[in-house]
Amino acid sequence: DETQIGNYIISYQDLVILYDYTKDLVVDSIRFEFVPQDLLLKLTAHEEMEEYRDVRPLNIIVVKQDNLQTLQQQIGGLDESYIGSYIISYTEKIVIYDYINDKVLINQALRTNE
Structure with missing residues (x-):
């Protein structure tokens, strides 16, 4: 302390x-770290994300050099090209969004243990 x-x-x-x-x-x-105010607005403007317009995400994380290794253990295929992108977690899916270039990079449904 x-x-x-x-x-x-x-x-x-x-x-x-x-x-x-x-x-x-x-x-x-x-x-x-602050998330851009229009991040979710821009994300949900994409056709594949329209149904999430009124859904609050569980978590939003920015991919940085210092958290990349930890995130790579959780998300396959994640590399340095994703640095600066946002990982948005919903109950049933995970999305990786490039805010600057306005591109949905990954839109993956989460598996349920049923």
Whole structure:
């Protein structure tokens, strides 16, 4: 625990910094990632995703270099070309969406154990 009396917590829109005033030192920081506001709107504009327009996803993860290896263990075929794309999880499917190029890269139904 780095928090101590005399330290300051400085909060920005996407960043929180723990600052030690007496040592003039940033002790720790946390950066929050925001999903573009129109991500789901753009995704569900695609014909194959229209039925999900009013469905709230379970989770949205951005593929980054530091989480790629973990995600590769869960999703076959995932490689560095997917970095920057969003993985959107629904109850019965997983979608990988390239927001910048407005392309659905993977649209895969999840298997049920029935």
